């Protein structure tokens with residue numbers, strides 16, 4: 001399977017990547033973010049939302065799923081504290097509601113993820129450097145990567 005390794009030299013690079021992927025968005029797009037605390041997942045989600053015309057995307061420890069209205073609906077999930085709640089959240093229902101879903105800490109719900117999705121793994125190298133490993137699952141996501149990377 002093809003994967004892309006990109007180095008983000010500072011926060012602006014991560015914001016630009018999010019904007020580029022946003023420009024290729026489609027209904028029911030699912031983007032899964034993986035990586036330690038402080039690696040840049042929320043920076044990515046916020047920049048993606050901003051590009052969709054949504055200000056104020058934030059991670060909240062209280063709301064696992066937040067819904068925003070932009071050019072398309074955005075479902076931002078931070079499943080860090082999901083524990084045994086996954087079943088009750090009805091996460092799968094969001095994947096075909098016509099919006100874009102962005103999931104932080106997606107490894108915690110890996111059994112619930114759709115087969116077709118974009119995986120982005122964030123690795124912290126130093127204060128401002130992140131290595132991102134991007135893996136498209138499915139043709140639509142392969143095309144997105146082919147177009148923007």
Ligand SMILES: Nc1ncnc2c1ncn2[C@@H]1O[C@H](COP(=O)(O)OP(=O)(O)O)[C@@H](O)[C@H]1O
Nearest residue numbers: 008010011014037038039040041042043128130
């Ligand atoms: N290249 C980079 N990409 C993304 N964030 C970066 C980068 N360099 C430094 N940062 C900083 O790292 C932090 C990432 O925080 P955040 O996005 O909330 O992490 P997470 O959601 O993964 O816990 C922010 O303070 C951001 O300014």
Ligand SMILES: [Mg+2]
Nearest residue numbers: 041042059104
């Ligand atoms: Mg976060």
